[in-house]
Amino acid sequence: MSRVGISREIGQSRWHAWWVNGGLLLLAVISLAPLAWMLSVSFMPSGQASQFPPPLLPAHTTLANYQALFARTGMGNNFINSLLVSVGITLGSLLFNTLAGYAFAKLRFACRERLFQMLLAALVIPAQVAMLPLFLLMKQMGLVNTFGGVVIPALASVFGIFLVRQYARSIPDELLEAARIDGASEARIFFQIVLPMLKPVLVTLAIFTFMGAWNDFMWPLIVLTDQEHYTLPVALASLSREHIMDVEMMMAGAVVTVLPVLLLFLVLQRYYIQGLLLGSVKG
Amino acid sequence: MKRGSLAGWVFAAPALIVIGVFFGLPVLSALALSLTDFDLYALADPHSLRFNGLGNYIDLLQTPMFWKSLGNTAYFVVAGVPLSIAVSLGAALLLNAPAARFKALFRTALFAPVVTTLVAVAVIWRYLFHTRYGLVNWGLGQIGINPIDWLGDPNWAMPTIIGFAVWKNFGYNMVIFLAGLQAIPKDLYEAARIDGASRWQQFLHITLPMLGPVLLVVGVITVSGYFQLFAEPYVMTRGDPLQSTVSVLYFMFEEGFKWWNLGRASAVAFLLFLIILAVTTLMLRFGKRRELV
């Protein structure tokens, strides 16, 4: 962020700068206003938000909504569920995707390229196609309404493999060859040489995966069938249908759901956006 | 290289098994399911399962509700994608302009909606757009416009959802466009300015063409994503009012997980897949012809 004053190229007017920054400000306000309102309402006393004219700020801030949320609706439990599930998916898929991504990049095995093409083709198929039979499969395996049912199908993803592969391709082959000649096993090479070199993409993938798992809605909605096991998005959706008029408490629930990923993003946005670009624009 | 071959398989196996068993297998099963009339009766008594062939597909193509859901989804795509891309591109241009200040801060603010949980913000929007107590109608009232029943009026429900989707996602494409814009050599603009080209002409003749491939990728991703509209209707409107917000996936969800007509629901999922495939292939072919790929 350069503070060297507005650059004045030939023909540019100060007016132009106002337009640009004004436009950005407007967009920023539109982007953040709903979130700010959410935060504000979550601290309002019950019933204040259902008034006309609608209030912008709490008459007096209160933690009652959060208390009610955790005491009456058990959302604290759902928060822990989301945490467990997201961490489980992140750690597990990080392992599986990295192993596979490295293999596709650097290890030779039969049909490697053909397999990878098939994986890329699978990206075209929307996940919902698989959800109905996957539910029946989970039922056979006894995994319906368990965390396993949510975590296990997410332990590997084509996107993750693709991301790691892209990155791993830049590892110099000579390094690996030298290690092999020295007698190191493939496992040793992977854990001691490759993994450290993959750290940036691992961080990116971890953030991506965690946030995706935290925000995931449709599959947990299908496979989790009772309130105790719900993750936050599912719990919030189910509550919002029951407590239609309890705006303040619903906003408290929204804050609890949104704040962790928002904070995570704020702290690690560099890596997140990097990953986004790596995945979408062929590097 | 036998050793490498074994290691390769061992390393790739866990991920491949997971994807194979929990994605590949279900997809093939969905294809098989869609050829049967699997429903509640079959869930209770497997003997009542009948092989239908293409019966489900033909049935669906004659079901008015399927076409209505397809129409709703197409409305969402046709109106939402260009709007989303326009806003994303506009935001990226603004961020990329030399005159812009606090770029990192703005970029964070504009991207924030993308990372928020969709269910949570859908709940927020439902209250913001409440007919009586919502801020939006209050704001409209201040400038003299009568309150609109955003989510209760069949004509306004889908536009509200479109607006919501654009708000939520424009940051994502904005970042991609930003990277694309930054890759355009600055001297092209210099040369154009020296030649006397206006800003708008520069945009038309330098920016847009150079962004071609990026536009195509963004277009394909956004179209494909928008066809899969589900969570917004589920949380905000449950398909109402008057089924104006029932998307194809919402229709599939109800058919499959509300009424347990799994055969029919699988057929819907496959039809959707074919439609997305057809549309994105057309887009890519169009792009190839224009030498964007």
Place this chain on the structure above:
Amino acid sequence: MTRALAIVLLVLLAGCAKPEQGTTLRFWAMGREAEVVGELVREFEAENPGIRVDVQNIPWTAAHEKLLTAYAADGLPDVCQLGNTWIAEFATLQSLTPLQPLVDRSTVIDQSDYFAGIWDTNVIDGQLVGIPWYVDTRLLFYRKDLLRQAGYSQPPKTWAEWEQMNAALKKVMGARGYPVLMPLNEFEPQLSFALQQDDSLLRDGDTRGNFRSPGFRRTLAFYDNMFEQGWAPKMSETQISNVWDEFFRGFTAFYLSGPWNIREFRQRQPPGLEGEWGATPLPGPDGLGAGIAGGTSLVVFRSSQKKEAAWKLIEFLSRPAIQQRFYKIIGDLPPRRSAWQSPELQDDPLTAAFADQLERVKPTPKVLEWERIAQQMRVVTEQVVRGGLPQDKAVEQLDQQVDDILAKRRWIVEQQAGTAAKAAP
């Protein structure tokens, strides 16, 4: 790396169920009932040490879906409160335990004590699969003072009278409100009128829709007319912020609802309006009409491993004394005549109106697909009222859609008829 693996394993194991300790009954109850049954259940536990009851509260809006999902996922509870229009569905799925042998042995449950029409809704294909818990039907709550203003001292007994009253009320109320409140997201009002007709809702052994019959056409016309004339608002529940407030504020004169609102209205009535509102049985095409034989039953799912304990809970909740207490707490009407012998129920003019309506209730078709058919009926009706769909086209469409929904049932019935024919000598 091994640590990460350990964490992953721990997370997966956390998903596994813990083993049960002692006998814990899983009891699913819906809505308000779930909230108040808790105290009765505590008494049951005191009487039966060793049995714990875990009450799960399922909101009505999600109940049907949750039950079917639980069925598909082998996750059904031991005891469940089941709406009696759904009993046929779950019986067809072979998921309900036949209860006749248990009733025959029981000293608490006496079939002759129950309202016959309600008991009958629990008998599917000759098998008893549920015990009625409470009865429910819809009728009109009305504002006596608003009726007097319009020049009427008695509530309507026929459709024609009602329409006249609505016209008069509209003149009195003007833009302040609507004479009748029937939220469009409910199918019960229209279902009530449909049951008042002689034509049944389904035909051919309940394998095809009968919505093109003159009876249903009359129902649709009558229902639509209410909205056309501006006597009922074209709104769904979510657009009306608080029904009770609106009723007492004079937004509406007639509200079609059920027994739970007796207590709600009594609790919320403002001073000055006591005695100015009441309940009256539904007017019919030519005299007081039929209503929905509604209510819920208690069922034991076949998948339960604790059927003995489950039956004990059902017997407990079926005791007349317990049912009277239940009525006192929540206002749900008992299905047993002996439970009606309490002063609260005998001397209350509001419950008397319900008792009167209960004499004229009719069951809905006992088919697996009934819930879907009822919802389809509502959807098409809403299109008529709000979407401009012509009534003739609507009934054609509805019949076609219902025929589609019942296609599998038709096939199964034909199969069964075929096997029966072959088996007959």
